[in-house]
Amino acid sequence: MPSVLSLQNVSAFYPSSSASFFGSAGWTQILKDINFDLHAGEILSIVGESGSGKSTLGKSIVGLVPKISGSFIFKTEEYHPSNMRHLRQKIQIIFQDPYSSLNPRMSVNETLNEVIQLYPNAKNPNERLTALMDQTEIPKDAAAKYPHELSGGQRQRVCIARSLAVEPDVLICDEIVSALDVSVQAKILNLMKDLSEQKSISILFTTHDLHVVESFTDTVLVMNGGHIVESGTVEQVFQNPKHEYTQILLGSIPGKNHQKEDEILMPSSSS
Numbered sequence: 311m312p313s314v315l316s317l318q319n320v321s322a323f324y325p326s327s328s329a330s331f332f333g334s335a336g337w338t339q340i341l342k343d344i345n346f347d348l349h350a351g352e353i354l355s356i357v358g359e360s361g362s363g364k365s366t367l368g369k370s371i372v373g374l375v376p377k378i379s380g381s382f383i384f385k386t387e388e389y390h391p392s393n394m395r396h397l398r399q400k401i402q403i404i405f406q407d408p409y410s411s412l413n414p415r416m417s418v419n420e421t422l423n424e425v426i427q428l429y430p431n432a433k434n435p436n437e438r439l440t441a442l443m444d445q446t447e448i449p450k451d452a453a454a455k456y457p458h459e460l461s462g463g464q465r466q467r468v469c470i471a472r473s474l475a476v477e478p479d480v481l482i483c484d485e486i487v488s489a490l491d492v493s494v495q496a497k498i499l500n501l502m503k504d505l506s507e508q509k510s511i512s513i514l515f516t517t518h519d520l521h522v523v524e525s526f527t528d529t530v531l532v533m534n535g536g537h538i539v540e541s542g543t544v545e546q547v548f549q550n551p552k553h554e555y556t557q558i559l560l561g562s563i564p565g566k567n568h569q570k571e572d573e574i575l576m577p578s579s580s581s
Contacts, residue, residue, distance in 0.1 A: 311349040312385075314512045315371070315401070315480055320344040320380035322363075322370045337377055340366045342536040344380070348480065351510040353503065355523045357559070358533035364516040367533070368482040371514075372403050384480075402473035406485040408465035412457040418443075418468055419453045425475040438475070446471040446501060463494035470501065481505070483515045487522065499526050520563050524548055532556045 322341035341363050348354050356364040370378050373391035382389055384397055394401070405411050412421060422442055426435045443453065446467045457465055466486055473481060483502065487495040503526060505511045517523060523530055523544065530547045532540040532555065540553040551557045 311352070313347040313383075314350050314385060315348040315514070316381075316383040317344050317346055317367075317371070318381040318383070320367075320370060320378065320382065322366050322375045323377040324366075325376065340375075340536050341370065341378075344538060346531055346538065346541065348512050348514055350479075350512055351506055352529060353506050353513045353515060353527045354529045354531065355527035356514065356516045356531045356533055357518065357520060357523055359518060359559075362533040363536040364518075364533050365484050368403060368484045368514060368516050371482060372401060374403075399476040400478055401480045401482070402476065402478040403482040403484065404466075404469050404473055404486050406488055408462065408469045408486075409457055411469050412465060414457050417454050417456055418448065418460070421468060422471055422475060425472050429475055429477075442471040442475055445474065447497070461494075462490050463498065466490065466498060467501070470498075474505070478511065480512045480514065483513060485516055485518070488517065488519065495522070502526070520559060532559065 320341060321339060321343060323337040323339050326336040326338045344367060346354070356367060358364045366375060369375050371382065371391060373394055375391075378391060382391055384400060389397055416424070419439070422439055423435060426438050426442075429438065439453075442448075443450070448464060448467050448471060452460060452464055457468075460468070469486075481502075487498050490498065499522065502513055502515070506513050515527060527544055530540075530542060530544055531538050532547065532553065534555045540547060540551065540556045547556060548560065551560055
């Protein structure tokens with residue numbers, strides 16, 4: 311399977327809150343030598359606690375981090391995130407809070423049409439709008455509504471539809487279901503999985519919820535302190551975690567360590 315996006319030795323920095331001795335602000339390193347490949351149609355989840363660097367990783371790919379180093383490669387083209395206007399259509403990001411991502415003065419219709427007008431192959435904008443709403447299961451009666459009139463799940467669907475309007479190859483999803491209730495989460499995740507399978511869209515999905523990862527993703531990267539400490543398929547990471555941090559994360563999931571506990575508590579037949 312070909313690599314769509316590759317990061318090689320990527321580090322990322324934010325301005326330090328404290329000034330240096332000479333009065334200028336220093337830099338705090340958030341990501342440390344990140345390496346991974348995202349393949350066509352793959353769902354790759356990045357997991358870790360708050361502060362692990364997983365959201366910074368997604369933002370670094372699209373130039374939302376002030377200082378970065380290392381190599382970013384889209385297909386066979388190396389690019390710098392601070393100068394990627396030519397790749398904006400190909401790599402899209404969806405954020406955790408859909409309400410702050412949408413213009414409160416624009417209806418769903420207007421929000422999607424604004425992007426559709428920029429889409430080079432949109433011969434019939436109305437058909438394109440209808441197709442996007444059908445694809446993301448946005449109710450027809452929501453077309454004329456404004457963000458404050460929509461549910462959280464509907465707002466997130468609008469953000470997804472807006473990203474799909476440019477037919478991206480890569481979707482970066484930054485904690486996009488963390489603020490939604492479980493039933494809505496499941497619907498959004500099913501939608502993302504369908505997009506991956508039907509459109510061969512590659513999805514980079516950051517989350518702290520390991521329940522989501524186990525049922526949804528193909529490959530897992532575990533982050534801690536700005537490092538990738540473990541990677542592999544869902545089966546590899548969940549059934550045979552190698553790193554102590556991964557073992558601790560998995561051990562915090564109710565039911566995950568019950569079997570081991572039962573084995574420890576059950577008396578042996580020889581006793």
